[in-house]
Amino acid sequence: MRIAHCRLDGLTxxxxxxxxxxxxxxxxxxxxxxxxxxxxxxxPYFPDGELHFSISHSKGHVFCALSHSPIxxxxxxxxxxxxxxxxxxxxxxxxxAQWQRA
Numbered sequence: 351m352r353i354a355h356c357r358l359d360g361l362t363x364x365x366x367x368x369x370x371x372x373x374x375x376x377x378x379x380x381x382x383x384x385x386x387x388x389x390x391x392x393x394p395y396f397p398d399g400e401l402h403f404s405i406s407h408s409k410g411h412v413f414c415a416l417s418h419s420p421i422x423x424x425x426x427x428x429x430x431x432x433x434x435x436x437x438x439x440x441x442x443x444x445x446x447a448q449w450q451r452a
Contacts, residue, residue: 351417352378363407370414371403378416 352374358366372383378401386394395402403416406425415423426432437449 351415351419351421353413353415353423355411355413358407358410358412361412363405363412366412367405367407367414370412371405371416374403374414374416375401 354370354374356366356370361369368383375381375383384396384398387397388394394405401416401418402420403414404421404423405412405414406423407413408425408427411425413423413425415421434450438446441449
């Protein structure tokens, strides 16, 4: 698995995310980034299914993960208020318990 992050520095989250993905893909395979398709629900993926990726950005940063297994990454600003109901919905039981302790 490879993970990278950078500041947006004037780029959109999409632009910066694709640049990070291209860099990670090149490091992993030695090849240029292939065509990216999207599922009917909008999730982007590589058609050959060899590698999986996830990109997320916040107000000032972008994060990208590349893996041989399905992967997900989510970035939030530390000061963003999150309701208990939303946290319980999106976190696993263990993550939710950790979030409550924090």
